[in-house]
Amino acid sequence: MNADFVNAVSELLKMGGRDLVEKDFLIHSLLFDLSRNNYFRSNFLLKGGTCLIKCHLGYFRFSEDMDFTWGEQSVFNGISQKEIRRKLSAAIEKVGDILEEIAARHGMDFKCRKADRNYVELVGSDKSATFKVWYDSMVLKRKTFLKIQINFVDLLLFAPVDKELASLFSALGDDEGKNLRPLFEKEFDAYSERPKLAVYDVREIFCEKARSILTRRSVKARDFLDLYLISAKFGLDPGEFKAEITAKIRFVLGMYERYRSNFEEKKKLLKSGAFFEWGNERELLIQKIDENKFHVFLNEIKSPLLEIVDNVSS
Structure with missing residues (x-):
């Protein structure tokens, strides 16, 4: 992560929360990688504040977490609690393996250890899981984490929609954002990617x-x-x-x-x-x-x- 790029984007936004810009860039990078994983893309719906700013309302505020729900709730119909627990355990392991691979690719720290609350927190008999992906913040000068929360069992009332996910550049304006490309080509191109995911209506x-x-x-x-x-x-x-x-x-x-x-x-x-x-x-x-x-x-x-x-x- 280039600290100069974070500073440049923060200056264009006229804001002091550089750590939020840094975190948003990393969130966007993780979402891009998750969108390219067939298992994750096929089974989970993006929701919450990150979905709201990237898909529906634009960047009026920062969102610090990623929230998802298991898309096909009917898989839990008509089966025992024991069988549900078995399915959830397998899904948590699969998501954990995916995040472990993505984290390693980005130089982050995540281990799929369900007994270690530094990485994974499970509640409601595994019906909800929080994964913590750690990174060394160049802005804060300390280790902190990105939080991915997944509700595996949920009540869905509206059909999901497929959406492209915007980045913070949507709040800058085309010309201002493009002025950064000659200086930070790698970061600009990564941040300009528009991954596609199924998301909440x-x-x-x-x-x-x-x-x-x-x-x-x-x-x-x-x-x-x-x-x-x-x-x-x-x-x-x-x-x-x-x-x-x-x-x-x-x-x-x-x-x-x-x-x-x-x-x-x-x-x-x-x-x-x-x-x-x-x-x-x-x-x-x-x-x-x-x-x-x-x-x-x-x-x-x-x-x-x-x-x-x-x-x-x-």
């Missing part, structure tokens, strides 16, 4: 973001921001997806015990009116947002979210 992400707001342990400003920008661009309203959001919440409450206490806490926060705070996530923003419109949106979604809470609890 924007409606699926919209419902997932609303679900996250009500089941995540902490308050994440990015969930509200993502919901707002999806609504603004695609005209989606939480009130129109109450049934879908309710179904997703009930699904995760039944699947993962940790979400149940989170949901009860979020109910209290929502009813108290203190359910949003920025925290340090402003640092992830690349583009400015209309704060007034954003806060109007926050007020507008409170009522449908309360209805969803009541639906889940009834």
Whole structure:
């Protein structure tokens, strides 16, 4: 990874978070390699914030993780929990082997050791796995990691779509980005690649973001921001997806015990009116947002979210 390239991109963006630019470049490189692996490309759907900025909304903020879901959920229908566990174990091993190979190619550190939480974390009887790929950050001057989280068992309500994945260059403009090529040809060409993956429909992400707001342990400003920008661009309203959001919440409450206490806490926060705070996530923003419109949106979604809470609890 060329530190001068990271500095040049950061200067064009007029931002100080050079470590985020470095991480985004590495995420894009991993996604490109994953898209070229037939097993991974055929079985997993990209979702979450990285999917949102690369496929649906453009680079309005940085996303620091890669989130995927197993695409063909029907493979778990009609089989025993023991058989599900066997399938999940095999899939985790396969993904781990793929990541180990990719990490070695990029000079990163990953070992497929399921008992070592420095590399792999498993929850929900292996229904969810987090893989940590470590790298030496030239910006931070220390070792840190990229996180790839996969939900193997999930509730999908909308058909996935095939999309090309944009890079941070989409936030720079064609001319500004192209000016970097004579100076950093290798990095520019790698970052300009547009890998193709099957990804979540924007409606699926919209419902997932609303679900996250009500089941995540902490308050994440990015969930509200993502919901707002999806609504603004695609005209989606939480009130129109109450049934879908309710179904997703009930699904995760039944699947993962940790979400149940989170949901009860979020109910209290929502009813108290203190359910949003920025925290340090402003640092992830690349583009400015209309704060007034954003806060109007926050007020507008409170009522449908309360209805969803009541639906889940009834």
